[in-house]
Amino acid sequence: xxxxxxxxxxxxxxxxxxxxxxxxxxxxxxxxxxxxxxxxxxxxxxxxxxxxxxxxxxxxxxxxxxxxxxxxxxxxxxxxxxxxxxxxxxxxxxxxxxxxxxxxxxxxxxxxxxxxxxxxxxxxxxxxxxxxxxxxxxxxxxxxxxxxxxxxxxxxxxxxxxxxxxxxxxxxxxxxxxxxxxxxxxxxxxxxxxxxxxxxxxxxxxxxxxxxxxxxxxxxxxxxxxxxxxxxxxxxxxxxxxxxxxxxxxxxxxxxxxxxxxxxxxxxxxxxxxxxxxxxxxxxxxxxxxxxxxxxxxxxxxxxxxxxxxxxxxxxxxx
Numbered sequence: 452x453x454x455x456x457x458x459x460x461x462x463x464x465x466x467x468x469x470x471x472x473x474x475x476x477x478x479x480x481x482x483x484x485x486x487x488x489x490x491x492x493x494x495x496x497x498x499x500x501x502x503x504x505x506x507x508x509x510x511x512x513x514x515x516x517x518x519x520x521x522x523x524x525x526x527x528x529x530x531x532x533x534x535x536x537x538x539x540x541x542x543x544x545x546x547x548x549x550x551x552x553x554x555x556x557x558x559x560x561x562x563x564x565x566x567x568x569x570x571x572x573x574x575x576x577x578x579x580x581x582x583x584x585x586x587x588x589x590x591x592x593x594x595x596x597x598x599x600x601x602x603x604x605x606x607x608x609x610x611x612x613x614x615x616x617x618x619x620x621x622x623x624x625x626x627x628x629x630x631x632x633x634x635x636x637x638x639x640x641x642x643x644x645x646x647x648x649x650x651x652x653x654x655x656x657x658x659x660x661x662x663x664x665x666x667x668x669x670x671x672x673x674x675x676x677x678x679x680x681x682x683x684x685x686x687x688x689x690x691x692x693x694x695x696x697x698x699x700x701x702x703x704x705x706x707x708x709x710x711x712x713x714x715x716x717x718x719x720x721x722x723x724x725x726x727x728x729x730x731x732x733x734x735x736x737x738x739x740x741x742x743x744x745x746x747x748x749x750x751x752x753x754x755x756x757x758x759x760x761x762x763x764x765x766x767x768x769x770x
Contacts, residue, residue, distance in 0.1 A: 508586040612644070616640055
């Protein structure tokens with residue numbers, strides 16, 4: 452079996468199979484999604500920064516989620532646009548390794564932020580009187596730093612280990628961006644160590660986070676069911692709706708993609724690509740929408756911005 456030299460190694464990414472003739476047209480909704488992600492998450496960050504009443508732990512965590520979503524969008528953007536707009540699917544090894552590092556880092560970061568937001572809801576519902584003393588600004592900053600260190604630290608070894616592997620001449624990846632399992636499968640040598648490390652990272656992050664999020668909602672339900680007033684119970688649960696939506700947006704496609712990779716060998720390549728798009732592209736677009744609709748303070752602030760903008764335009768036209 453022939454090997455490729457690292458200095459000239461490159462991979463070939465995959466778009467939606469069978470739709471090559473309409474790739475340019477498909478780039479329009481993809482670009483729209485990236486613009487929506489940039490505008491929505493940027494607006495969330497600006498609103499939280501400019502509104503003093505939103506300088507609270509819950510909104511700091513929401514800002515962390517917005518930054519993570521922006522990073523995830525920026526990580527997938529380069530190769531997605533080159534495939535669909537320029538028709539170029541080839542990507543150099545170093546760029547591929549850099550991309551997979553950032554994609555996986557921001558994915559773990561998003562999972563960590565969702566876990567932290569679940570902890571925020573537990574404290575807010577179970578110990579509302581101690582909320583301000585438990586989640587102080589220094590503690591929120593420490594949690595943010597811990598998320599950053601955890602996400603980056605766990606993924607630094609992955610591209611280094613992949614860089615050392617020899618790759619076969621057949622170098623076609625099954626997604627529109629570089630992912631660790633996808634690149635690892637193309638190596639012409641034993642990859643048990645890489646596979647074990649990848650499994651360790653997934654279980655110790657996404658696996659642990661998802662279990663802790665479920666346990667957090669178990670505590671929340673236990674607290675809510677002990678509240679005598681039905682109105683107060685619904686009010687408490689309503690504060691969790693937007694977070695539950697974000698958790699489902701992030702984890703549901705990921706679980707489906709994982710199941711297909713492990714058990715769905717007969718699944719069409721198109722279904723894998725579509726599920727990966729749902730996992731990586733949908734949360735950054737819909738998270739700002741969900742939080743804007745379900746969070747009264749953010750919704751009111753955004754409405755005031757648009758109303759003042761409309762009033763300014765009308766004032767200028769009147770003159």
